[in-house]
Amino acid sequence: xxxxxxxxMVIGLSVTWGGAAVCIAIAIKKKEL
Amino acid sequence: MKKREQWGTRAGFVLAAIGSxxxxxxxxxxxxxxxxxxxxxxxxxxxxxxxxxxxPFMILEFxxxxxxxxxxxxxxxxLSRRWEWLGWWQILVSFTISIYYVAVVGWSISYFFLAFxxxxxxxxxxxxxxxxxxxxxxPANFGSIRWPIMAAVAGAWGICxxxxxxxxxxxxxxxxxxxxxxxxxxxxxxxVRAVTLEGSLEGLNWMFKPDFSALLDFKVWxxxxxxxxxxxxxxxAIMLTYxxxxxxxxxxxxxxFITAFANCGFSILCGILVFSVLGNMAAQQGVGVDxxxxxxxxxxxxxxxxxxxxxxxxxxFGTLFFLALxxxxLSSLVSICEVSIASLMDxxxxxxxxxxxIYCLVGIVCGGVFATQSGLLILDIVDRFIMNFGVLAxxxxxxxxxxxxxxxTDFQAHINRTSDFSVGSWxxxxxKIITPAVLGYMSIANLIGDIKTPYGGxxxxxxxxxxxxxxxxxxxxxxxxxxxxxxxxxxxx
Numbered sequence: 001x002x003x004x005x006x007x008x009m010v011i012g013l014s015v016t017w018g019g020a021a022v023c024i025a026i027a028i029k030k031k032e033l
Numbered sequence: 034m035k036k037r038e039q040w041g042t043r044a045g046f047v048l049a050a051i052g053s054x055x056x057x058x059x060x061x062x063x064x065x066x067x068x069x070x071x072x073x074x075x076x077x078x079x080x081x082x083x084x085x086x087x088x089p090f091m092i093l094e095f096x097x098x099x100x101x102x103x104x105x106x107x108x109x110x111x112l113s114r115r116w117e118w119l120g121w122w123q124i125l126v127s128f129t130i131s132i133y134y135v136a137v138v139g140w141s142i143s144y145f146f147l148a149f150x151x152x153x154x155x156x157x158x159x160x161x162x163x164x165x166x167x168x169x170x171x172p173a174n175f176g177s178i179r180w181p182i183m184a185a186v187a188g189a190w191g192i193c194x195x196x197x198x199x200x201x202x203x204x205x206x207x208x209x210x211x212x213x214x215x216x217x218x219x220x221x222x223x224x225v226r227a228v229t230l231e232g233s234l235e236g237l238n239w240m241f242k243p244d245f246s247a248l249l250d251f252k253v254w255x256x257x258x259x260x261x262x263x264x265x266x267x268x269x270a271i272m273l274t275y276x277x278x279x280x281x282x283x284x285x286x287x288x289x290f291i292t293a294f295a296n297c298g299f300s301i302l303c304g305i306l307v308f309s310v311l312g313n314m315a316a317q318q319g320v321g322v323d324x325x326x327x328x329x330x331x332x333x334x335x336x337x338x339x340x341x342x343x344x345x346x347x348x349x350f351g352t353l354f355f356l357a358l359x360x361x362x363l364s365s366l367v368s369i370c371e372v373s374i375a376s377l378m379d380x381x382x383x384x385x386x387x388x389x390x391i392y393c394l395v396g397i398v399c400g401g402v403f404a405t406q407s408g409l410l411i412l413d414i415v416d417r418f419i420m421n422f423g424v425l426a427x428x429x430x431x432x433x434x435x436x437x438x439x440x441x442t443d444f445q446a447h448i449n450r451t452s453d454f455s456v457g458s459w460x461x462x463x464x465k466i467i468t469p470a471v472l473g474y475m476s477i478a479n480l481i482g483d484i485k486t487p488y489g490g491x492x493x494x495x496x497x498x499x500x501x502x503x504x505x506x507x508x509x510x511x512x513x514x515x516x517x518x519x520x521x522x523x524x525x526x
Contacts, residue, residue, distance in 0.1 A: 001234040005241035008073025009305070012241075015080055016298030023291045026453050027043065027284065 037102060038201040038385075040278050045206035047291055048213045050275055052364030053266045054296040055216070057137060057333075060361060063260060063300040064307040065328030068240050070256045071247025076301075078248065078257035083297055086471060087261040089463040090428075092289035092456060093435060094267055096448040098276030099285055104375035105270035106514075108277070112439055119430060120376070121511035123270040126423035127372040129507065130269070132396050133412045134369065135193070136403035138362035139186035140165075140334060141355050148341070148351030157338040162409075165334075169406040172414060172495035176406025183404040189363065190393050190400075196367050197374060197389045201278045205367055216360040219353045220302055226350060227309035236312015239322040240304055255478070258471045263420060264296060266365070268428025270372045277375070286452035307332070314340040330409065333358060370396070410491070411499050417488050418500035421479040423507060429472040436465045 040046040067075040101108040106120030143165070147153050153160040162168045169176045196208045227233060247253045266272060276285065308322070314336070315322045327336045341351045370392060377388040403412050435441070441461060449455040487496055 001238045002242055004243055005073055005238045008076060008243050009237065009241045009301075012073070012076045012080075012301045013298065015076075016294050016301060020291055020294035020298060023287050023294060027287055027291070030284075030453055 038278055039280055041202040041206055043283065043288070045202070045210060046275065046279060046283070047288055048209040049205050049364075049368065050266075050272065050288065050292040051295045051299075052209045052213050053271050053275065053368030054264060054292055054365075055213075055299050055361055056264075056266075056365035057134075057358065057362050058264055059296065059300045060303045060307070060358060061329050061332045063264070064240060064304040065326065065332070066256055066260050067304055068308070068326060070253040071244045071250075072239070073241040073243035074245045074247050075253065075257065078254045079260065079297070082254075082257040082261040082471075083293055085463045086258055086468045087265045087267070088289050088293045089456075089460050090262075090267045090432065090468055091265055091272055091293060092286050092448060092460065093432075093444060093464055094272035095276040095279075095285040095289055096444045097435060098273040099279050099283060100444065100447045102277045104277070104379045105273050105372065106376055107379050108273055109434075112434075116434060116438075118511040118515040119427070119434065120270065121514045122423075122508055123268075123427050123431070124373050124376045125507040125511060126269050126419060126427055127271070127369050128396075129415065129419050129423070129503070131366060131369045131373070132400035133403050133415055134362065134366055135186055135189045135396065135400055136182070136408060136412060137330070138189040138359060138366060139182055139404070141358040141362060142185040142188055143181065144334060144338070145352060145355035145359060147338075148355050149348055151338070151342055151347055151351065153338045155342065157342075158335045161334045161338075166409055167406050168409055172407050172410040172491060172499060174407055175402070178401060178404050179406065179408070180404075182408070183401065186400060186404055187397060189359075189366070190397050192363060193366055193370055194389060194393045196363075197370055197393075198386055200385055205371065208367065209364060212360045212364045216357055216364070217299075219357045219360070220299070220306065223350055223353050223357070224302055224306040224309070226346075227306050227313070230309060230313040230344070232312040232314075232316025233309035234312065235316065236308040236310070236322050237305060239312070239326070240308040255471070255475060259475060261297075262428065262472070262475075263424065264300065265293060266368065268431060269369075269424050271368045274372045274375045275368065282451050284452045285448045286454055286456050307337075310337065310340045310344075314343070317343050410495075413489060414491055414496060414499040415503060418483075418504050421476070421483070422504040425472060425479065426476050429469065429476050432464065432468050432472060436469065441465065 040049070067079070097108060101111045103111060104120070105123050106117050109120040110117035144153070153165075166182070167176065167179060196204045198204060199207070228237070262268065279285075311322050311325050315325050318325065325336065337354060338351070341347045341354070344350050374385065374388045374392050377383060377392065378385060381388075402408065435444070441464065445456060445461065487493060488500070
């Protein structure tokens with residue numbers, strides 16, 4: 001697996017799951033989730 | 034007036050929305066679309082499309098459903114009596130999707146049981162098309178009903194009936210709380226197993242290796258918007274209906290972001306799973322991944338079973354894969370059916386139990402055509418036309434109506450009043466300009482494409498009856514229901 005492919009995979013996973021995690025954290029902070 | 038049902042928890046609503054968005058397309062369509070459109074570079078337009086069209090549209094539907102609190106026809110009638118037909122159009126589109134989508138869930142159920150002893154044999158293509166489906170040579174040549182398929186489809190309808198019969202909180206929410214965590218765990222287990230297989234890294238390289246020159250290709254951007262639009266369950270009343278069950282002080286903006294991020298993250302996870310398996314298969318055959326790659330029905334029921342045959346521990350991998358397909362399909366199916374059930378309850382003032390039972394019985398009878406020997410061929414045509422001229426065109430009309438004919442700032446104020454964070458001018462711009470422009474272009478391009486080149490090489494009579502006639506009649510019937518004299522109560526604002 002090339003480095004560029006690995007970087008794109010990590011970016012894709014980070015943006016989506018990272019984004020979901022940040023949003024869930026915001027919801028938990030509001031004590032609603 | 035009877036009190037509207039409500040979600041028990043915020044997590045329950047979010048899981049149900051994610052369950053609706055995550056479907057068979059995440060597993061069998063996204064990996065191939067990404068591979069075909071620039072590999073890793075596809076994530077640039079894909080994530081851009083998610084942020085500029087998918088999430089804004091979803092938040093808008095959450096806001097409109099929550100503000101108007103009704104089924105789709107009730108919501109549109111509440112905004113303007115003359116637009117009730119749009120709700121019925123979306124209901125009829127959802128009904129049509131449900132009766133063929135359930136067929137694929139039925140096939141997955143059959144393959145789950147076959148996975149215990151790899152009952153599909155060594156020639157998986159021959160087994161699927163000739164033995165299992167006994168596929169005829171033409172869509173018009175129905176042959177006979179395949180009773181093993183019909184039984185599996187009836188089983189899928191049975192599960193759907195149980196979930197919907199128990200209502201929003203005890204049925205859909207409870208099922209989502211079981212289906213979704215299990216689905217994630219199953220996909221994680223088989224993905225971890227898949228990436229440790231020989232050749233998996235080469236497979237991942239084929240999917241994720243970026244070709245940035247693809248970003249200059251307009252078609253790649255349209256493919257990204259198409260994937261986002263079809264994947265997020267927006268534009269055919271699901272999110273309108275689901276959000277109508279939210280409590281008054283519920284969040285909408287953050288829930289939209291969570292749902293979209295989880296859906297897209299799940300798609301990428303499925304890409305890793307599928308291309309790891311394809312990489313292993315290619316390595317064993319001593320060929321490139323491009324020689325074994327496929328998508329859709331062919332990927333799930335021909336390529337993957339073939340790959341499973343050569344895996345160590347095929348029973349565990351096979352059963353988990355098809356169970357994941359069943360869960361992904363059922364969670365989407367339930368949401369698609371709920372759209373029509375909510376409208377039946379609103380329009381005819383009947384109980385949920387009665388509406389669900391009638392819907393499932395009608396669904397089994399109408400869906401029988403997809404259990405015949407030409408079922409796959411008809412499904413292919415109906416899916417193509419319903420997606421392009423039902424979901425896509427319906428979504429376009431909806432977004433134009435909501436953003437240009439209604440006061441979008443009212444919806445914005447409603448969303449911002451109770452959401453974790455506010456939506457601002459970017460949201461307005463994306464909804465008023467970007468989303469209609471993209472959906473409009475895709476609708477016109479699809480229309481011209483399908484007129485110029487008959488889809489899939491099918492006979493023109495089959496394309497007429499199962500395609501053009503079907504989508505045309507849906508619009509006409511929607512208008513007839515509106516003027517039929519049966520009054521729909523406008524949604525509550």
